[in-house]
Amino acid sequence: xxxxxxxxxxxxxxxxxxxxxxxxxxxxxxxxxxxxxxxxxxxxxxxxxxxxxxxxxxxxxxxxxxxxxxxxxxxxxxxxxxxxxxxxxxxxxxxxxxxxxxxxxxxxxxxxxxxxxxxxxxxxxxxxxxxxxxxxxxxxxxxxxxxxxxxxxxxxxxxxxxxxxxxxxxxxxxxxxxxxxxxxxxxxxxxxxxxxxxxxxxxxxxxxxxxxxxxxxxxxxxxxxxxxxxxxxxxxxxxxxxxxxxxxxxxxxxxxxxxxxxxxxxxxxxxxxxxxxxxxxxxxxxxxxxxxxxxxxxxxxxxxxxxxxxxxxx
Amino acid sequence: xxxxxxxxxxxxxxxxxxxxxxxxxxxxxxxxxxxxxxxxxxxxxxxxxxxxxxxxxxxxxxxxxxxxxxxxxxxxxxxxxxxxxxxxxxxxxxxxxxxxxxxxxxxxxxxxxxxxxxxxxxxxxxxxxxxxxxxxxxxxxxxxxxxxxxxxxxxxxxxxxxxxxxxxxxxxxxxxxxxxxxxxxxxxxxxxxxxxxxxxxxxxxxxxxxxxxxxxxxxxxxxxxxxxxxxxxxxxxxxxxxxxxxxxxxxxxxxxxxxxxxxxxxxxxxxxxxxxxxxxxxxxxxxxxxxxxxxxxxxxxxxxxxxxxxxxxxxxxxxxxxxxxxxxxxxxxxxxxxxxxxxxxxxxxxxxxxxxxxxxxxxxxxxxxxxxxxxxxxxxxxxxxxxxxxxxxxxxxxxxxxxxxxxxxxxxxxxxxxxxxxxxxxxxxxxxxxxxxxxxxxxxxxxxxxxxxxxxxxxxxxxxxxxxxxxxxxxxxxxxxxxxxxxxxxxxxxxxxxx
Numbered sequence: 001x002x003x004x005x006x007x008x009x010x011x012x013x014x015x016x017x018x019x020x021x022x023x024x025x026x027x028x029x030x031x032x033x034x035x036x037x038x039x040x041x042x043x044x045x046x047x048x049x050x051x052x053x054x055x056x057x058x059x060x061x062x063x064x065x066x067x068x069x070x071x072x073x074x075x076x077x078x079x080x081x082x083x084x085x086x087x088x089x090x091x092x093x094x095x096x097x098x099x100x101x102x103x104x105x106x107x108x109x110x111x112x113x114x115x116x117x118x119x120x121x122x123x124x125x126x127x128x129x130x131x132x133x134x135x136x137x138x139x140x141x142x143x144x145x146x147x148x149x150x151x152x153x154x155x156x157x158x159x160x161x162x163x164x165x166x167x168x169x170x171x172x173x174x175x176x177x178x179x180x181x182x183x184x185x186x187x188x189x190x191x192x193x194x195x196x197x198x199x200x201x202x203x204x205x206x207x208x209x210x211x212x213x214x215x216x217x218x219x220x221x222x223x224x225x226x227x228x229x230x231x232x233x234x235x236x237x238x239x240x241x242x243x244x245x246x247x248x249x250x251x252x253x254x255x256x257x258x259x260x261x262x263x264x265x266x267x268x269x270x271x272x273x274x275x276x277x278x279x280x281x282x283x284x285x286x287x288x289x290x291x292x293x294x295x296x297x298x299x300x301x302x303x304x305x306x307x308x309x310x311x312x313x314x
Numbered sequence: 315x316x317x318x319x320x321x322x323x324x325x326x327x328x329x330x331x332x333x334x335x336x337x338x339x340x341x342x343x344x345x346x347x348x349x350x351x352x353x354x355x356x357x358x359x360x361x362x363x364x365x366x367x368x369x370x371x372x373x374x375x376x377x378x379x380x381x382x383x384x385x386x387x388x389x390x391x392x393x394x395x396x397x398x399x400x401x402x403x404x405x406x407x408x409x410x411x412x413x414x415x416x417x418x419x420x421x422x423x424x425x426x427x428x429x430x431x432x433x434x435x436x437x438x439x440x441x442x443x444x445x446x447x448x449x450x451x452x453x454x455x456x457x458x459x460x461x462x463x464x465x466x467x468x469x470x471x472x473x474x475x476x477x478x479x480x481x482x483x484x485x486x487x488x489x490x491x492x493x494x495x496x497x498x499x500x501x502x503x504x505x506x507x508x509x510x511x512x513x514x515x516x517x518x519x520x521x522x523x524x525x526x527x528x529x530x531x532x533x534x535x536x537x538x539x540x541x542x543x544x545x546x547x548x549x550x551x552x553x554x555x556x557x558x559x560x561x562x563x564x565x566x567x568x569x570x571x572x573x574x575x576x577x578x579x580x581x582x583x584x585x586x587x588x589x590x591x592x593x594x595x596x597x598x599x600x601x602x603x604x605x606x607x608x609x610x611x612x613x614x615x616x617x618x619x620x621x622x623x624x625x626x627x628x629x630x631x632x633x634x635x636x637x638x639x640x641x642x643x644x645x646x647x648x649x650x651x652x653x654x655x656x657x658x659x660x661x662x663x664x665x666x667x668x669x670x671x672x673x674x675x676x677x678x679x680x681x682x683x684x685x686x687x688x689x690x691x692x693x694x695x696x697x698x699x700x701x702x703x704x705x706x707x708x709x710x711x712x713x714x715x716x717x718x719x720x721x722x723x724x725x726x727x728x729x730x731x732x733x734x735x736x737x738x739x740x741x742x743x744x745x746x747x748x749x750x751x752x753x754x755x756x757x758x759x760x761x762x763x764x765x766x767x768x769x770x771x772x773x774x775x776x777x778x779x780x781x782x783x784x785x786x787x788x789x790x791x792x793x794x795x796x797x798x799x800x801x802x803x804x805x806x807x808x809x810x811x812x813x
Contacts, residue, residue: 181682190673193662200622200659201673201725202645260664 007254011269018276026283036162038279039272040154043168044230046271048223049246050175051104051216053267055118056250057179058212059192059259066107066122067220067246069129071239073099074224076133076141079234084144092228096221103129104217108210126243133236145232153229164226168268175264188212192259220246245274248299251306274299317344318395318480318512319379320365326373327360334360336536338374342481342512347503349515349523349544352533353556353805354607354770359485361533362516366398366483367391395480399471399487405458412437412454415473440472443502447495463490471499481512488517489787500526518607518786520549520809532556549811557801577633578764579733581619584627588614590788591627596733596766599759603779604768606808611788612768613654616735619766620644620651645674647733650726654738654768660722661710668692668706671725695724700750716747723754734758736767740774752778772804786810 019038022029048067055062077099078092103125110121157163179185187208190198199205224239231238251257252273253266277298281291325338335357342348352358363369365376367385376383378394385391388398405414412434421429421436437454444452448465458466467490474482488496503513503526517523523530524544532540532555540547540555547555579596588611596602604612618625621638629636631647638644641651653659662670671692672679679688692706699720703713710721719739726734734755740748755765755778769775775782781795784807792807794800 177682181685183676183679183681183683186669186673186676186683189665189669190662193665194658196659197662198673200620200641200651200653202642203673204640204642260662 006266007252008263008266008269011252011254011266011273015269015272015276018273018280022276022280022283025280029279029283032160034279036156036160036165038275040162040164040230041278042268042272042275043164044223044226045242045245045249045275046168046268047171047226048220048242049249049267049271050171050264051219052246053175053250053253053255053262053264054188054212055216056247056255056257057188057192057259057262058209060111060195060209061118062111062192062209062212062259063118063247063257064107064122064213064216064220065119065243066103066126066129067216067223068237068239068241068243069126069133070100070103070217070220071224071227071242072234072237073103073129073133073239074221075227075234075238076137076224077221078225078228079141079145080136080143082143082146082149082228084146086146086148089146089149093222093225096225097218100218100221101214103221104214105210107217108213111213112206112209130237137236141234141236143234145228149229150232153226164229172264172268179264184208184211189260192261194260244296244299244303245271248302249274252302257306317510319343319377320396320481320512321377321380322361322365322374323377324374325361325364325371325376327357327364327369327371333536335364335371337538338364338533338536339538339541340365340514340531341541342514344480344510344512345507346528347507347513347515347526349517349527349530350533351516351523351530351552351556351809353808354772355535356533356556357536358516358533360536362398362483362485362514365391365514366396368398392477392479395478396483397474397477397479397481398483398485399474400485405466405469405473407459408457410455410457411441411452411461411469414458414469415440415476417473419477436476437472440475443472443475444468444495444498447492447498464492464495467491468495479511481514482506483514483516485516486518488519488522496522518610518809520552520811524549550806553802553806553809553811557805578631579619580630580633582628582630584615584618584625584629585788586611586614586618586623586625588788589618589625592785592788592790594783594790594793596764598764599762600781601755601759601765601767601779603775603782604766604785605772605775605782605794605804606785606791608770610785610808612785613737614788615785616651616737616766616768619733619735620649622651645729648729648731649733649735650674650729650731651735652723652726652737652739654741656715656719656722661718663711664709666707667696667701667703667710667713667721670710670721671695671728674725675728691728695727698727698754699724714744716743719743720747720751723751727758730761731758731763734763734765736765736769738768738770741770748774772801776801776804784808 019030028034048071052064052067055064074096077096081095082088082092107122107125110116111118152163154162157166187203190203191205191208195205227238228234249270250267252270253263255262255266278295281294286294320342322338322340325335327335338357338361340350340361350358350362364371367388367390383394406417415437416433421433434454441452441454448468449462452465458469461469467487471487488499491499506513515526527544530542530544530547530552531538534556576598577595578598582593584592592615604615606612614623617623619638621640621644629638636647657663662673668689672688676683689706696703701720702717710718713721723739740751759765767779776799781793782799782804783790784792784794784804786808787810791810792803794803
């Protein structure tokens with residue numbers, strides 16, 4: 001039996017390589033502060049892509065194109081409810097998670113019971129969320145982040161490492177537990193591999209699909225909450241640039257687009273690589289429009305290269 | 315029309331190491347109906363597929379009008395006037411009746427413009443052949459998806475007819491037709507015969523064979539054992555020809571059935587889209603076979619008892635009525651189902667052996683899952699199964715076919731099933747694994763598990779089962795046990811003869 005090198009390791013090696021390439025281009029790139037900053041940004045992408053990982057493992061053409069819009073909604077809900085008050089952080093967090101759960105449940109029901117292709121369902125849902133945002137805000141955004149939230153997420157907490165990285169590490173442990181040590185995780189890989197077998201082995205396929213989409217939107221919304229801690233301000237399409245990278249991070253990490261195979265470690269490595277690429281492009285002092293074009297092209301190439309795995313399985 | 319004749323001589327076909335056809339012969343002439351009969355695995359469908367160009371033979375030859383021909387595709391056969399109507403429907407549901415009928419040979423005018431009006435008119439003429447036998451008036455513009463199974467079958471027949479065949483193959487073409495439609499088809503066959511068409515008629519219904527056939531070709535174990543005029547063979551004689559050793563059918567030496575009589579499962583008037591009122595009783599530790607030709611509702615019966623397809627009728631477990639809407643409910647009653655198509659319905663191919671074995675049972679391992687306990691339990695099962703593997707973490711698709719099938723059975727052993735439903739589990743499994751499989755079954759029976767066992771291998775049913783229920787057209791036509799559990803009775807009941 002031929003043993004393949006783990007895609008997680010490949011992505012990690014690529015990250016290290018890109019990091020030192022950055023150092024060659026600009027000596028300051030390899031500094032501890034910059035490395036922490038890159039990891040901080042990667043953590044945000046990694047949390048948004050966590051839900052995407054679950055959705056893609058679930059198979060059945062599973063994909064969630066509404067995560068960007070959900071990030072925006074989560075950020076805006078938190079912004080409005082927290083209103084610069086530390087004591088309202090928890091309320092902001094719970095409300096944004098709740099909104100994610102509701103939206104995600106709708107996505108799941110559409111995919112599982114109404115048999116709407118995930119691509120169509122979630123793309124439609126992205127538009128619905130965008131509409132919701134306009135309805136809620138009426139075009140004017142009032143609120144604010146809280147000092148404590150920024151402190152937790154952005155500033156160094158221990159050993160000069162920002163709090164969000166501790167949160168991300170704990171989160172990664174929970175994701176491993178969810179995927180490898182819960183019945184839900186086992187059922188998720190089963191439905192991603194073969195839904196007929198799963199059903200005939202007593203797996204409730206629809207419930208598993210709905211739970212998966214629900215978790216995905218909830219985590220995207222959580223990502224929005226974190227975003228608020230980073231930037232302390234919101235705007236109407238802040239999450240949009242993260243939809244495609246969330247998918248790219250997942251497939252770079254070895255999660256197969258046809259489902260049934262994947263890990264969160266891989267997604268974490270993929271998030272770091274993508275964030276490094278963005279930083280490198282910034283370092284190159286490329287103009288904004290050119291940077292977007294190059295970044296978009298890199299994402300396309302990555303997706304095309306990894307998407308080929310789909311053809312390897314029937 | 316010229317006088318056609320087709321003659322297949324000494325055809326041979328292997329699939330891997332399996333001989334599907336050892337010496338297949340068939341002949342049919344203009345103006346006659348030749349019928350092809352044989353038990354499961356006799357090579358009937360292989361012979362039909364070779365003659366209509368679907369598969370290429372490994373040996374033998376085909377003579378069309380006394381000249382040797384080689385078909386590389388069904389299209390090649392069709393070009394020479396040989397057209398088949400298959401039971402598995404080949405229609406495109408979203409297209410209309412007319413579009414389906416002319417698919418592949420659309421009438422074209424100048425510049426490849428389709429001659430719509432002409433095709434519609436021709437379609438109407440074809441549909442008129444079955445006028446009055448269908449529930450709804452059939453219009454050329456109706457989408458095929460809106461038709462009943464019988465109506466679809468009619469369109470299938472008309473589609474074949476639109477090619478103006480000189481030799482027509484009807485393979486189980488009457489299976490979904492009602493009696494009125496069958497009568498009309500038979501009238502038409504008489505008419506086509508007069509026009510000089512040659513017809514090969516394959517059916518599992520003996521009464522139909524005696525009504526329509528002029529001659530019969532009997533296949534047994536891949537060999538043509540008789541070609542004779544139908545009126546020279548009585549029904550029992552025909553059945554004897556279909557089975558090994560003729561009338562002196564052997565009874566296999568098998569262990570006597572259990573003495574317990576405790577009733578476990580009672581099924582009363584169970585119906586699905588295929589089943590039409592099936593009733594029987596399964597006792598504790600009993601191994602009951604399901605026999606009959608393929609596709610007579612055996613799989614549907616097992617799926618219904620596993621809650622995987624909707625049904626009407628009543629099911630009692632230990633005398634208590636139960637309903638089975640979902641597999642989970644059946645599993646709660648300790649009912650287990652082993653599907654025959656292991657790759658599409660039984661396994662998670664890329665996942666580990668451990669994950670495959672534990673899939674129905676994770677619930678019992680708490681949170682977080684006690685993986686070590688799961689590994690110990692899985693190891694115990696693999697020892698019982700004598701599974702040959704690299705390790706529990708190896709993907710299940712690295713196993714051989716027989717070992718993979720053991721995993722499909724093994725995942726239920728952890729749950730100690732009371733009732734085990736087996737859907738042709740030994741198909742494509744080597745002899746050694748088969749006997750290990752049988753041993754596991756007899757151990758399960760000794761522990762009190764009741765087994766319902768569908769097999770397409772008649773020998774297996776006769777050798778293994780206490781009783782065999784024979785299904786035909788969705789009904790149980792015989793409940794064979796004791797002295798009656800012999801091949802001749804099994805084959806007779808498979809053909810719907812209730813002698």
